Amino acid sequence: MSQSNNFTGGFFLGALLGGLVGGVAGVLAANRVPREESNASFGQLSEDLRQNLANMSNDERMEVARRGLEDKISELNAAIEDVRQQLGSTNGNGRATEYEASTTDS
Template identity: 45%
Template sequence: MSQQDSFASGFFAGAIFGGVVGGIIGTLVATRRDPEQILEEEPQTTTNLTEAKKAAKRRQMRASENENMEMEVARRSLEDKIAQLNATIDEVRQQLGNVNANSEQLIHERSSSRSQELR
């Protein structure tokens, strides 16, 4: 019975200790803010609504410009990869074509030599 009691107490102590450590780490991670998040919170503290709306529109424009640039870079990267894959596929087709042509030529040579031997 004492082993079960010590196991249960150890389990609960570990759960409490893990919860405290996890809470501290979670708090530290959550308090680290991006500069963009800080900028987003600043217009909420201003009393002038028109300034807040203008700032929000500027942020949206910057965000959309950044997203457009990221999309363009990703698109170009994918196009380059597709071009590389197509070039590789063409090379493999040529190599296989050469292998198939050589094997067909060997088959024809063997069959013609066998037919000559049979005569």
């Protein structure tokens, strides 16, 4: 019975000290990370494009982001279509896959 009490006390003391040491280490690590400027997300863009984005309103920025996402989605759809065609030709003899049959029915 006395071993059980020692274990429980040791467990809680270890959890408390571990949390304290972990918290201090987290605070120290967070303070060492440099603060990024708001324009740092534009780091990979050209200077002209960066200046244009800085002068745009939030609605205009959202529209540019939406168009960019639509372009990426169309690229992904084209890549998926190419892979599906390649797999369809290797799977055999011009048979339509389940996906192709379901998309042509609608």
